Amino acid sequence: MIIDAIGRPVALTAPPKRIISLVPSLTEYLFAIGLGERVIGITEYCVKPADAVAYLPKVRGTKNPDRGLIRDLQPDLVLAAKEENRERDIVALAEAGISVYVTDICSIADALRQLSILANVLEAKTSAATLLADLQKALEQANTARLDHPPLRTLTFIWRDPWMAIGADTYADDLLQLCGAKNVVLHLSGRYPRAPLAEFLQLEPEVILLPNEPYVFTEKDLSAFTPFGNTPAVQAGRVYLCDGELLTWYGPRSAEALRTFANLLLGNAGDGYAKE
Numbered sequence: 386m387i388i389d390a391i392g393r394p395v396a397l398t399a400p401p402k403r404i405i406s407l408v409p410s411l412t413e414y415l416f417a418i419g420l421g422e423r424v425i426g427i428t429e430y431c432v433k434p435a436d437a438v439a440y441l442p443k444v445r446g447t448k449n450p451d452r453g454l455i456r457d458l459q460p461d462l463v464l465a466a467k468e469e470n471r472e473r474d475i476v477a478l479a480e481a482g483i484s485v486y487v488t489d490i491c492s493i494a495d496a497l498r499q500l501s502i503l504a505n506v507l508e509a510k511t512s513a514a515t516l517l518a519d520l521q522k523a524l525e526q527a528n529t530a531r532l533d534h535p536p537l538r539t540l541t542f543i544w545r546d547p548w549m550a551i552g553a554d555t556y557a558d559d560l561l562q563l564c565g566a567k568n569v570v571l572h573l574s575g576r577y578p579r580a581p582l583a584e585f586l587q588l589e590p591e592v593i594l595l596p597n598e599p600y601v602f603t604e605k606d607l608s609a610f611t612p613f614g615n616t617p618a619v620q621a622g623r624v625y626l627c628d629g630e631l632l633t634w635y636g637p638r639s640a641e642a643l644r645t646f647a648n649l650l651l652g653n654a655g656d657g658y659a660k661e
Contacts (some may be wrong), residue, residue: 387506390489390499391467397484400508401462405455406431407447407474408466411488411503412438414636415464418504418513426458433630450474456481464503466490492559493524493643496635516637523640524563527647531565537650539566540590540618541632544600545609547579557632560639564646566592582609586616592650593618598629625649 387395405426406412412431415424426442442458445451447469455463460483465475467489478485490496497520504513539561541551550570551557558568569588570578595602610619618624631642
């Protein structure tokens with residue numbers, strides 16, 4: 386019997402050959418470790434790798450999967466995530482006799498450990514080895530690099546109207562802290578605290594990150610910070626647009642994310658946009 390990341394038993398009598406993924410980053414991971422041919426269904430938000438997933442059956446979104454269609458596709462495993470998918474959908478699928486494996490990744494260490502375990506469950510340990518070794522190396526490099534630099538007070542938004550920031554116990558927060566950030570909102574309640582922009586900026590961030598996912602921040606949003614010219618980040622011109630997928634998708638992007646955001650936060654931001 387296999388136990389998933391939230392302690393649920395998952396009945397698998399053989400390596401799954403028909404997999405439905407309800408998590409965009411896990412979908413990308415499956416293809417990256419050579420298991421794309423096993424994927425028979427994905428969500429509408431599973432958009433990478435674009436060419437490979439374009440014609441796969443879509444089972445609606447991460448928060449409203451079409452459970453009937455999932456049953457009709459007859460998967461031998463459904464992949465889900467505690468943060469992205471609803472408990473009631475996971476329970477309903479399990480009650481319908483479908484094996485559901487749930488991940489719970491809130492840090493780089495979680496990603497490294499749980500993706501390794503998942504590769505073993507899928508009997509893809511060998512094909513996942515290079516990706517996981519690269520992530521381990523990038524993690525070690527980030528840990529070494531940040532020892533020589535004081536952490537930068539960092540504020541990372543994920544939404545506006547209302548303004549929402551990345552808080553504690555999240556993968557993105559752990560990633561950025563490993564790269565030299567000191568999250569200024571950790572004292573606020575909730576994993577994604579909400580507040581007026583002025584209240585957030587009273588926390589005196591030295592760096593502000595504006596990802597393009599889930600809210601699509603663009604250069605037009607930079608004008609919102611103009612009235613706050615005395616904020617250290619605004620005064621120093623360290624308000625950066627960045628790649629939201631790189632910030633929040635664990636798996637094939639994690640190693641590059643560590644390198645990119647470490648480079649950004651250590652003062653080598655280049656054109657000010659954290660790209661893939």
